[in-house]
Amino acid sequence: MPIRQLKISGVRNLQPLDLTLQSGVNFIYGDNGSGKTSILEAIVLMAAGKSFRTSQLKHVLAHNADRIEIQMDIDDESLGQCQLDSLRLKGGDHLLKLNGSVLTSQAEAAHWLPVQVIDPTTFKLLSGSPEERRQFIDWGVFHVEHSFMEQWKTFRKQLKQRNSVLKQKEAEWLPVWNKGFVESALVIDQHRRAYLKRFKPEFMRILKALDDSVDVTLAYYPGWDKDSELQDVLDKQQERDMVLGYTQSGPHRAELRIKVDKQPAAEILSRGQQKTVVAALKIAQGALFQQESGRRTIYLVDDLASELDEKHRFALCKLLEDLKCQVFITSIDKDKLTDIWQPVASKLFHVEQGLIQDVAAEVEDAASQQDRPAD
Ligand SMILES: Nc1ncnc2c1ncn2[C@@H]1O[C@H](COP(=O)(O)OP(=O)(O)OP(=O)(O)O)[C@@H](O)[C@H]1O
Structure with a gap:
């Protein structure tokens, strides 16, 4: 059930974003603190009603914002095309909607958005x-x-x-x-x-x-x-x-x-x-x-390079590709993402100080600017 379109506003340092995603693999790269994990965090917030890195949602709300808004257009294997909306106000009120109708519980959103996170803290599943x-x-x-x-x-x-x-x-x-x-x-x-x-x-x-x-x-x-x-x-x-x-x-x-x-x-x-x-x-x-x-799970793999060597990274990516599910993978280093693994359907995003950009679209834009006749 890939997310086709993702809109996020009011999350940490992220500038309001509206992304067209790849149903296969979405590579996200950028420097430390640029906002990569915050994108994954927003997806988990919709799916689980909580963050995977803080128990206090007030920390997820951007400093200057009074609300977090997340919208996803999803292609679900059983429901077809649908839209999930989440609105969280600073005061704590929370509204969840599926195709415009209010959902009465977080479990309903979880049902429509099965998400698994693999991040540097996941070893806690063994030691926690x-x-x-x-x-x-x-x-x-x-x-x-x-x-x-x-x-x-x-x-x-x-x-x-x-x-x-x-x-x-x-x-x-x-x-x-x-x-x-x-x-x-x-x-x-x-x-x-x-x-x-x-x-x-x-x-x-x-x-x-x-x-x-x-x-x-x-x-x-x-x-x-x-x-x-x-x-x-x-x-x-x-x-x-x-x-x-x-x-x-x-x-x-x-x-x-x-x-x-x-x-x-x-x-x-x-x-x-x-x-x-x-x-x-x-x-x-x-x-x-x-x-x-x-139905398919969405995988969020944060900081792929940390503590997994190349052989294990490759094996992990291959398994995810075999599942044909939507994957979001972040890394500081673009080459660590794309050198070991070039899945058939993938898209590359770059994050810089909270601004996320589709790299291919950027390249196309730059090319079309060059092709334009001089005024
Ligand atoms: N509530 C907030 N409002 C605004 N900015 C915040 C808030 N909470 C954290 N930040 C900033 O937002 C950024 C969050 O970055 P995030 O953890 O998503 O980065 P990252 O790209 O995953 O970094 P790394 O590679 O170091 O894991 C940091 O720069 C942090 O200082």
């Missing part, structure tokens, strides 16, 4: 908190099973209610809340299990193509002892739960354990190897999404 890996699994489930978001909300509600009963030490009410909690927990767990079963072979295939010397295993931990029934675990932990005032076990504690030789991969692999594994996870997720939905 389990929540990051839970979110990773849930991205995959959500984009294929649309009921998942509602089921997740139901589970969160059950968890909140159970925790409040625990805090108030109302032991007699626990059996009632346990029933609903267990029911909704098992729904989440089944979705995640089923997804990872399909995901693992795809991940192994992609990792092998990226680097067949890295041997990684993925193991799913549901959030409670896998050999016990959740209800039994809750019964056993009830007293301690009551003391703590929260539920120790359940899908909110699930984990995707990524290991090398039975050790956490983050402790064993080099930074570059970790990035390779994370790239494989993200590409495999997009590949599986494509197989199962017939």
